[in-house]
Amino acid sequence: MVQSLSRLKESPSQTAGPYVHIGTTPNFIGINHVYAQDLGLAPCPAAAKGQRIIITGQVFDGSGAVLRDALLELWQADADGLYPGRGEHRGAADPNFPGWFRQPVDGVSGIYRFETIKPGAVPFIDGRKMAPHVTLWIVARGINIGLHTRMYFPDEAAANEADPIFTRFELRARLATLVAARDGEEDGVPVYRFDIHLQGDKETIFFDI
Amino acid sequence: MRNAPAPNHNGGFYQRDRAWHPPAFTPNYKTSVLRSPKHALLSLNNTLSEMTGPVFGHAMLGELDNDLIRNYATTGDAIGPRIIVHGRVLDEDGRPVPGALLEYWQANAGGRYRHKKESYLAAIDPNFGGCGRSITDEEGRYWFRTIKPGAYPWPNGVNDWRPAHIHFSIFGHAFAQRLITQMYFEGDPMIWQCPIVMGIPDKAAVAQLVAALDREATIPMDTLAYKFDIVLRGRRSTMFENRMEGN
Numbered sequence: 362m363v364q365s366l367s368r369l370k371e372s373p374s375q376t377a378g379p380y381v382h383i384g385t386t387p388n389f390i391g392i393n394h395v396y397a398q399d400l401g402l403a404p405c406p407a408a409a410k411g412q413r414i415i416i417t418g419q420v421f422d423g424s425g426a427v428l429r430d431a432l433l434e435l436w437q438a439d440a441d442g443l444y445p446g447r448g449e450h451r452g453a454a455d456p457n458f459p460g461w462f463r464q465p466v467d468g469v470s471g472i473y474r475f476e477t478i479k480p481g482a483v484p485f486i487d488g489r490k491m492a493p494h495v496t497l498w499i500v501a502r503g504i505n506i507g508l509h510t511r512m513y514f515p516d517e518a519a520a521n522e523a524d525p526i527f528t529r530f531e532l533r534a535r536l537a538t539l540v541a542a543r544d545g546e547e548d549g550v551p552v553y554r555f556d557i558h559l560q561g562d563k564e565t566i567f568f569d570i
Numbered sequence: 571m572r573n574a575p576a577p578n579h580n581g582g583f584y585q586r587d588r589a590w591h592p593p594a595f596t597p598n599y600k601t602s603v604l605r606s607p608k609h610a611l612l613s614l615n616n617t618l619s620e621m622t623g624p625v626f627g628h629a630m631l632g633e634l635d636n637d638l639i640r641n642y643a644t645t646g647d648a649i650g651p652r653i654i655v656h657g658r659v660l661d662e663d664g665r666p667v668p669g670a671l672l673e674y675w676q677a678n679a680g681g682r683y684r685h686k687k688e689s690y691l692a693a694i695d696p697n698f699g700g701c702g703r704s705i706t707d708e709e710g711r712y713w714f715r716t717i718k719p720g721a722y723p724w725p726n727g728v729n730d731w732r733p734a735h736i737h738f739s740i741f742g743h744a745f746a747q748r749l750i751t752q753m754y755f756e757g758d759p760m761i762w763q764c765p766i767v768m769g770i771p772d773k774a775a776v777a778q779l780v781a782a783l784d785r786e787a788t789i790p791m792d793t794l795a796y797k798f799d800i801v802l803r804g805r806r807s808t809m810f811e812n813r814m815e816g817n
Contacts, residue, residue: 369801373775374591375752380685384675384701392699423604436745447743448622461624503601505592569611570620
């Protein structure tokens with residue numbers, strides 16, 4: 362016999378289900394009296410520093426059908442590569458930049474849309490710089506445990522090539538699934554299209570973090 | 571001479587035990603069939619992008635945010651068995667997680683959700699919205715008042731029913747801890763017949779999602795109580811570990 366380590370187990374995940382909006386974005390589905398506004402749904406404040414960008418796309422299942430009930434969350438560094446919130450010890454991030462956004466996909470088109478700023482580079486564990494990226498978390502009916510991925514920028518080819526994660530990958534053929542496509546601009550704001558494929562030939566790389 | 575500094579628990583998070591969670595592909599839960607990645611997940615040591623996370627302050631909470639009996643009501647209290655749900659958010663080392671945002675949502679006492687895509691014939695309760703939220707205190711505690719949700723049928727098998735449950739979305743201290751789960755109720759035989767629950771391979775893991783009836787937390791002649799603790803991923807200490815400053 363041996364002493365117990367006395368550790369607990371993480372609570373097991375369960376699907377967000379089809380009614381995730383009730384708890385996360387109630388105003389979005391017409392439950393209007395409870396919270397003044399939906400958390401994470403507002404676009405990036407105008408006072409935030411940095412290049413404004415739009416990230417948009419759809420989420421597809423293994424048959425190529427668009428999900429119309431997914432919820433996405435985005436977490437990213439500010440324009441200088443500093444994270445707001447907890448866990449950042451290198452300095453204070455831009456106080457006008459929340460870093461975290463939440464968007465339900467449109468109930469008909471399945472399109473999601475984040476209005477944010479381009480993040481700066483953040484160091485990897487060993488101090489090398491990672492290429493600018495945003496972290497995305499996807500939940501929906503039929504997804505038993507939330508999926509983590511990253512979106513990198515198509516106009517950062519050199520930084521992407523040097524990124525410690527990109528250079529590590531054996532799966533070079535799939536790396537393209539992490540890079541958005543530039544899709545013109547809206548009122549001078551660059552638009553990046555980032556489609557997420559849960560399954561199939563174009564399956565997005567998801568991380569066990 | 572001095573010992574090296576005490577561990578500060580600023581390291582990466584403990585590896586997620588994927589055998590404890592439901593796998594992505596659980597064919598008895600049919601929607602998972604086309605929504606489950608087929609490739610292995612790519613393992614990624616935590617970087618700052620995963621070890622940081624947003625902060626939510628108590629100031630954002632309204633007084634009725636944790637009272638689902640009243641926070642949507644206009645003509646009277648929501649209908650159904652009155653319950654308190656309370657517990658603590660802990661990490662895998664048993665440490666409380668203060669400042670954790672919990673968002674919860676549920677069906678009404680008849681098993682009907684207030685959602686435009688919901689078509690179950692059970693009646694809508696005009697005084698029940700079905701959502702609430704809390705931020706844990708310094709000891710990791712949270713509590714809210716609601717009505718016990720009903721079971722309801724759902725289109726999976728021709729006659730599948732969900733056990734009564736409350737959905738929880740939890741933000742801990744880092745994006746790596748992000749979690750959505752569901753709470754079930756002690757003594758409900760339907761838990762063990764549900765394709766979504768039974769996607770969890772280990773019965774002990776299912777039991778971790780079943781809240782216990784807590785007689786000592788009830789309010790006599792008023793409200794029953796259930797206790798539901800939530801565990802988020804723990805964190806490695808950084809003793810004797812060479813990490814670059816700021817990581």
